[in-house]
Amino acid sequence: MVLHRAATLFEAAFQPTDEVLVVYQDHRYKRHRIHSTSYLFRQLGIRKHDVVFEKRRAIANPDAYHEGRWVRMLLPTTAAQIPHRALLAAISRQDFPSPGVQTLRGQLFFFNQTSGIIFYMYDDRGLVISSDSAASSRPFYQRYQEWILDYDRPIIDALFAPSELNR
Numbered sequence: 001m002v003l004h005r006a007a008t009l010f011e012a013a014f015q016p017t018d019e020v021l022v023v024y025q026d027h028r029y030k031r032h033r034i035h036s037t038s039y040l041f042r043q044l045g046i047r048k049h050d051v052v053f054e055k056r057r058a059i060a061n062p063d064a065y066h067e068g069r070w071v072r073m074l075l076p077t078t079a080a081q082i083p084h085r086a087l088l089a090a091i092s093r094q095d096f097p098s099p100g101v102q103t104l105r106g107q108l109f110f111f112n113q114t115s116g117i118i119f120y121m122y123d124d125r126g127l128v129i130s131s132d133s134a135a136s137s138r139p140f141y142q143r144y145q146e147w148i149l150d151y152d153r154p155i156i157d158a159l160f161a162p163s164e165l166n167r
Contacts, residue, residue, distance in 0.1 A: 002092050002124050003085070003088060003089050003092060005147055006088040006091075006092070006121050006127055007084060007085050007088055008144075009119070009127065009129060009140070009144065009147075010084045010088065010110070010119060011084075012139075012140065012143070012144075013110075013112060013115075013117045013119050013129060013140070014079035014082075014084075014110070014112055014117075014119070015079060015114070016078065016079050016080035017078060017079070017080065017114075018078065018079045018112050018113070018114040018115065019076065019077075019078060019112075019113040019114050020076070020077055020078060020079050020082065020110055020111065020112055020113065021074060021075070021076050021077075021110075021111040021113055022044070022073075022074070022075040022076075022077060022082065022108070022109075022110060022111075023072065023073070023074055023075075023108070023109040023110075023111065024040055024072070024073045024075075024106055024107070024108050024109075025056075025070050025071065025072040025073070025106055025107050025109075026070065026071055026105060026106030026107070027069070027070060027106070034053065034071055034073050039090060039102045039103075039104060040073075040087070040104060040108070043083050043086050043087055043090075044075065044077075044081070044082070044083070045081075046075060050075065051073050051074060051075045052073070052074040052075075053071065053072065053073055053074075054071070054072040054073075054074065055069065055070070055071055055072070056069070056070040056071075056072055076113075079112070082110070084110075086102075087104060087108065088121055089102075090102050090103050090104035091103075091104050091108060091121045091122075091123065091124075092121070092123065092124040093124070094123055094124075095123050095124060096124075107120070107122070108120070108121070115131075115136060116131045116132050116133070116136050117129060117130070117131050117136055117137075118130045118131065126149060134159055134160060137159075138160060141156065141159075141160050
């Protein structure tokens with residue numbers, strides 16, 4: 001069910017021709033880096049020279065899960081080139097990996113540069129679809145309202161309340 005919902009939402013957020021920026025980041029320990037032989041590289045069919053790497057240092061924040069150093073990979077592509085079902089399945093297994101089954105650690109974001117939608121699946125418990133305007137997100141709210149987590153529902157309902165329609 002998790003993979004079905006995640007794939008359905010991904011396919012609703014991305015048309016095959018949409019320009020997408022794939023951003024993968026992982027917390028960095030000592031000399032840790034993203035290897036070009038990783039599962040993500042193999043699934044995307046890319047090599048080291050196809051991407052841009054960045055090293056970041058997080059600003060101290062007591063509410064942050066990971067602080068310190070991060071390594072980030074940026075890949076511009078089209079939605080049709082992303083094997084989203086395999087990647088979403090690997091993300092869904094990161095908390096409970098099984099021997100011989102691929103998982104994807106770190107954070108994987110998909111930025112739809114055509115529509116302004118951001119798609120981020122954090123694990124098997126859920127995902128976030130966001131944008132810079134409520135108008136871009138409203139179709140997801142209307143069509144997939146029953147999939148919203150009860151925990152998040154009051155905030156999301158308030159965002160799309162009738163008084164907010166004029167924004």
